[in-house]
Amino acid sequence: xxxxxxxxxxxxxxxxxxxxxxxxxxxxxxxxxxxxxxxxxxxxxxxxxxxxxxxxxxxxxxxxxxxxxxxxxxxxxxxxxxxxxxxxxxxxxxxxxxxxxxxxxxxxxxxxxxxxxxxxxxxxxxxxxxxxxxxxxxxxxxxxxxxxxxxxxxxxxxxxxxxxxxxxxxxxxxxxxxxxxxxxxxxxxxxxxx
Amino acid sequence: xxxxxxxxxxxxxxxxxxxxxxxxxxxxxxxxxxxxxxxxxxxxxxxxx
Numbered sequence: 001x002x003x004x005x006x007x008x009x010x011x012x013x014x015x016x017x018x019x020x021x022x023x024x025x026x027x028x029x030x031x032x033x034x035x036x037x038x039x040x041x042x043x044x045x046x047x048x049x050x051x052x053x054x055x056x057x058x059x060x061x062x063x064x065x066x067x068x069x070x071x072x073x074x075x076x077x078x079x080x081x082x083x084x085x086x087x088x089x090x091x092x093x094x095x096x097x098x099x100x101x102x103x104x105x106x107x108x109x110x111x112x113x114x115x116x117x118x119x120x121x122x123x124x125x126x127x128x129x130x131x132x133x134x135x136x137x138x139x140x141x142x143x144x145x146x147x148x149x150x151x152x153x154x155x156x157x158x159x160x161x162x163x164x165x166x167x168x169x170x171x172x173x174x175x176x177x178x179x180x181x182x183x184x185x186x187x188x189x190x191x192x193x194x
Numbered sequence: 195x196x197x198x199x200x201x202x203x204x205x206x207x208x209x210x211x212x213x214x215x216x217x218x219x220x221x222x223x224x225x226x227x228x229x230x231x232x233x234x235x236x237x238x239x240x241x242x243x
Binding site for chain 1 (some may be wrong): 210211212213214217218220221222224225226228229230237239
């Protein structure tokens with residue numbers, strides 16, 4: 001009871017002398033005003049909770065560092081800290097707006113991880129291995145062009161220079177290579193999908 | 195008589211709002227474990243577990 005009648009200044013002094021219970025009294029005494037003040041600005045209970053916590057972390061740090069200038073104005077001082085943190089919160093949110101997940105729209109329905117999951121990666125590897133086996137059935141000239149184009153990423157100009165044929169011939173061989181590859185896949189009754 | 199479309203004032207809603215007990219407990223615990231030591235002009239923060 002005695003503690004509840006004590007002034008903020010005397011509680012702060014007691015806290016500085018190591019009386020932790022004084023802090024509890026101070027927080028209990030002012031929590032409603034400070035929290036309501038923060039909530040009235042941010043309208044979000046979780047954010048208000050965070051700012052309230054950060055406010056008192058600053059208060060505790062400042063008090064313990066002995067940097068608090070006692071002028072009998074504990075509450076206005078705490079309110080000023082809370083006010084500054086609210087401004088920081090809005091500044092940060094302006095740069096990095098927070099997306100709230102509402103019931104009618106889920107952000108994760110339009111966002112997805114571009115990387116393949118392990119199952120899809122295994123399937124992809126298997127398909128690539130199958131294709132490498134299949135292309136061995138192609139005629140030599142077509143296999144050469146297809147390998148240069150797909151696996152060595154060469155342009156048709158480079159392929160024509162390397163193989164000593166015209167660009168049109170290289171293009172034609174590539175076209176027939178793909179047609180034949182499809183035929184081979186159909187012949188073996190394969191389904192190559194990922 | 196025209197209808198009045200008014201919202202209940204926010205003041206009533208904002209009264210008696212309090213932070214969670216966990217938050218208060220965290221702050222009290224934080225205060226207990228925080229130790230500031232001074233060496234010359236420098237201050238060091240230690241969290242004692």
